[in-house]
Amino acid sequence: LTHEINSRSPIGVFDSGIGGLTVLKEIYRYLPAENVIYLGDTARVPYGPRPLEEVKKFVLEISGFLHAQGVKLIVIACNTGTAAGLQSVAKLLPVPVIGVIDPGAKAAVNTTKTGRIGVIGTAGTINSKSYDAAIKKIDKNIEIVSAACPIFVEYVEKGETDSPELVDLAKFHLAQLIDSKVDTLILGCTHYPLIKDLISEAMGKEVSIISSAEETAKEIARLGLSATGAAANGKSRFLATADPEDFKLKGSRFLGRAIETVEHLSIEDLSGSILEIPADIESLVE
Amino acid sequence: LTHEINSRSPIGVFDSGIGGLTVLKEIYRYLPAENVIYLGDTARVPYGPRPLEEVKKFVLEISGFLHAQGVKLIVIACNTGTAAGLQSVAKLLPVPVIGVIDPGAKAAVNTTKTGRIGVIGTAGTINSKSYDAAIKKIDKNIEIVSAACPIFVEYVEKGETDSPELVDLAKFHLAQLIDSKVDTLILGCTHYPLIKDLISEAMGKEVSIISSAEETAKEIARLGLSATGAAANGKSRFLATADPEDFKLKGSRFLGRAIETVEHLSIEDLSGSILEIPADIESLVE
Numbered sequence: 080l081t082h083e084i085n086s087r088s089p090i091g092v093f094d095s096g097i098g099g100l101t102v103l104k105e106i107y108r109y110l111p112a113e114n115v116i117y118l119g120d121t122a123r124v125p126y127g128p129r130p131l132e133e134v135k136k137f138v139l140e141i142s143g144f145l146h147a148q149g150v151k152l153i154v155i156a157c158n159t160g161t162a163a164g165l166q167s168v169a170k171l172l173p174v175p176v177i178g179v180i181d182p183g184a185k186a187a188v189n190t191t192k193t194g195r196i197g198v199i200g201t202a203g204t205i206n207s208k209s210y211d212a213a214i215k216k217i218d219k220n221i222e223i224v225s226a227a228c229p230i231f232v233e234y235v236e237k238g239e240t241d242s243p244e245l246v247d248l249a250k251f252h253l254a255q256l257i258d259s260k261v262d263t264l265i266l267g268c269t270h271y272p273l274i275k276d277l278i279s280e281a282m283g284k285e286v287s288i289i290s291s292a293e294e295t296a297k298e299i300a301r302l303g304l305s306a307t308g309a310a311a312n313g314k315s316r317f318l319a320t321a322d323p324e325d326f327k328l329k330g331s332r333f334l335g336r337a338i339e340t341v342e343h344l345s346i347e348d349l350s351g352s353i354l355e356i357p358a359d360i361e362s363l364v365e
Numbered sequence: 366l367t368h369e370i371n372s373r374s375p376i377g378v379f380d381s382g383i384g385g386l387t388v389l390k391e392i393y394r395y396l397p398a399e400n401v402i403y404l405g406d407t408a409r410v411p412y413g414p415r416p417l418e419e420v421k422k423f424v425l426e427i428s429g430f431l432h433a434q435g436v437k438l439i440v441i442a443c444n445t446g447t448a449a450g451l452q453s454v455a456k457l458l459p460v461p462v463i464g465v466i467d468p469g470a471k472a473a474v475n476t477t478k479t480g481r482i483g484v485i486g487t488a489g490t491i492n493s494k495s496y497d498a499a500i501k502k503i504d505k506n507i508e509i510v511s512a513a514c515p516i517f518v519e520y521v522e523k524g525e526t527d528s529p530e531l532v533d534l535a536k537f538h539l540a541q542l543i544d545s546k547v548d549t550l551i552l553g554c555t556h557y558p559l560i561k562d563l564i565s566e567a568m569g570k571e572v573s574i575i576s577s578a579e580e581t582a583k584e585i586a587r588l589g590l591s592a593t594g595a596a597a598n599g600k601s602r603f604l605a606t607a608d609p610e611d612f613k614l615k616g617s618r619f620l621g622r623a624i625e626t627v628e629h630l631s632i633e634d635l636s637g638s639i640l641e642i643p644a645d646i647e648s649l650v651e
Binding site: 127128129130131132133202203205206207208226227228229230233244247248251252254255 | 413414415416417418419488489491492493494512513514515516519530533534537538540541
C-alpha cells in the first residue's frame with residue numbers, strides 16, 4: 080500500500096445494502112467534516128439468511144478492498160457483518176475497525192437504571208446472541224430480553240413506516256418486551272432507526288431507545304481520528320455491487336438526503352483487483 | 366344448519382396456505398378413515414406478518430365456513446391462527462376446535478426429563494409466547510428457550526431441505542438452544558416437519574424432536590370422534606382461496622402424496638355465502 084493515512088483520509092463504511100446508510104447519516108451528524116467511502120454489497124444482500132462463514136468471507140473481502148482505498152478507519156455498519164467478521168478483520172488490518180454491536184451495547188448499559196435491557200433485530204442477530212455477549216462482557220448482571228422482528232425490515236423497505244397496521248404489528252411483536260418492563264431498548268438492526276418513533280410509541284415514553292447507528296457514530300467521534308483540519312463538509316463516495324440507480328433511489332430515504340452519484344463495483348473487482356484512491360480527496364463525489 | 370353431524374362427517378382443517386398439509390399428512394397416518402375438508406387461505410398467506418386482530422377475523426370466517434359444511438371437528442393447522450383465534454372459535458362453535466399449540470406443548474412436557482424445552486417457530490409465534498403459555502399452564506417449573514427461525518420457511522418453500530447451506534444455517538440459528546442443553550425441541554411451525562431430520566442432526570440425537578403437526582393428529586385420535594364405521598380410506602376435498610393449480614403443485618410435497626383436485630373458493634364466497642356439503646360424502650375428491 081502506498082497511501083499515506085492521515086486524519087483527512089476517508090472513513091470506509093459498508094453494509095450488505097442500504098441499511099448501513101442510517102449509520103452514515105449519524106456520521107454526517109456527529110462528524111460532518113469526514114470524507115467517507117460507503118460500499119453497499121447490494122448484489123449479495125441480505126446477509127442475515129446466509130451462513131456466518133460466508134458472511135465472514137464477504138466482510139474480509141470488503142474490508143480488504145476498503146483498506147486498499149487508504150481508509151483510516153473501517154465501520155462495519157451491519158449487525159450480521161459485525162457478528163460474523165469484526166474480530167477477524169480487526170486482527171488482520173492495521174487500521175481501527177468498529178462494528179455496530181459494541182457501541183449499542185455500551186450505551187444501553189450506561190442508560191439502564193433497572194438493569195433490564197431489551198434487544199430487537201433480525202432473527203440472525205437475535206439468535207447469534209451477539210448483543211447479549213457484548214452486554215454481559217460489560218456487566219454480567221444485566222437481564223436481557225430479546226425479540227426477532229424481521230417483519231419490521233419489510234415495512235421499512237417498502238416505505239411504510241407509520242401505518243396503523245405497522246403500529247399493531249409493533250405492539251404485538253414488542254408485547255413481551257413491554258411486559259418484561261425493560262427500561263432500555265436497543266434497535267439492533269440498521270433499518271429500525273426509520274421507525275424509531277413508532278417503536279418508542281409502542282414501548283412507552285419511559286423506555287429509552289438506543290439506536291446502534293447513532294451510538295456507532297458517537298463511538299467514532301470518541302476515537303479522535305476526526306478530520307479537524309478539513310473543510311466543514313466532507314465528501315462521500317458511494318459504491319454498490321448491484322444496480323447503482325436502485326441504490327440511489329432507495330438509499331436516499333435511509334440517508335435522509337439525496338445521493339448524487341453511485342458507482343458500480345463488480346464482485347470480481349471487489350475480490351480481485353485493488354482500486355486506486357483518487358489523489359485529490361476533494362474529487363470524491365458528494 | 367341442516368347437516369346432521371356424525372362420526373362419518375368430515376374434519377375441517379385449515380391453514381393460511383399449504384403448511385397445514387403437514388398436519389393433514391399426520392391425520393392420514395393416524396386416522397386414515399377420516400373424511401377431510403382442507404382449506405388453504407392462499408390468497409392471504411402468510412398470516413404471520415399480519416396484526417393478530419386481522420388473523421382472528423380470518424380464523425372466525427373460515428371456521429364459520431367449515432362449520433357450515435357440516436364438519437364434526439375443526440383443526441386450526443396453523444400456529445399463528447391458533448394463537449390468534451382458537452379461544453374465540455371454540456367459544457362460538459358447538460363442535461370441538463383444536464389448534465396445533467396445546468398438543469405440541471403437552472407432548473413436550475411429557476417428554477422432557479431435564480425440564481428444559483426448546484421452541485422454534487416464526488417470529489410471530491415465538492414473540493406471541495403462545496407455546497410458553499401453553500407449557501407453563503401444564504407445568505410452571507419448565508424452563509423454555511426459544512428462537513425465531515423464519516429463514517427455515519423460505520428454504521422449505523423453495524424445496525431446499527438438505528443443502529449444506531441449510532445445515533450451516535440450522536447450526537447457527539439453533540446454537541443457543543444446543544448450548545442451553547434443552548432435551549426436547551418443539552417444531553412450532555407447520556413447515557418444519559419437512560426438515561425434521563436436518564434439525565435433529567443439528568440438535569444432536571439425544572434431543573427429542575416434537576412435531577406439533579404429529580401431536581395434533583394424535584390429539585384428534587384421542588378425541589374419539591373417529592370414523593370407525595367408514596371404509597379404510599377417507600376422502601379429502603381441497604379448497605384454496607388463490608390459484609388451485611399452484612396449491613396442487615406446491616402442496617403435494619407437504620402432504621407427501623399427489624393432490625388430484627383443488628377447488629377455488631373466493632374470499633367473497635368465504636365471507637359471504639354458505640356452500641352446501643355434498644349429500645354423498647363419497648363424492649368428495651380423494
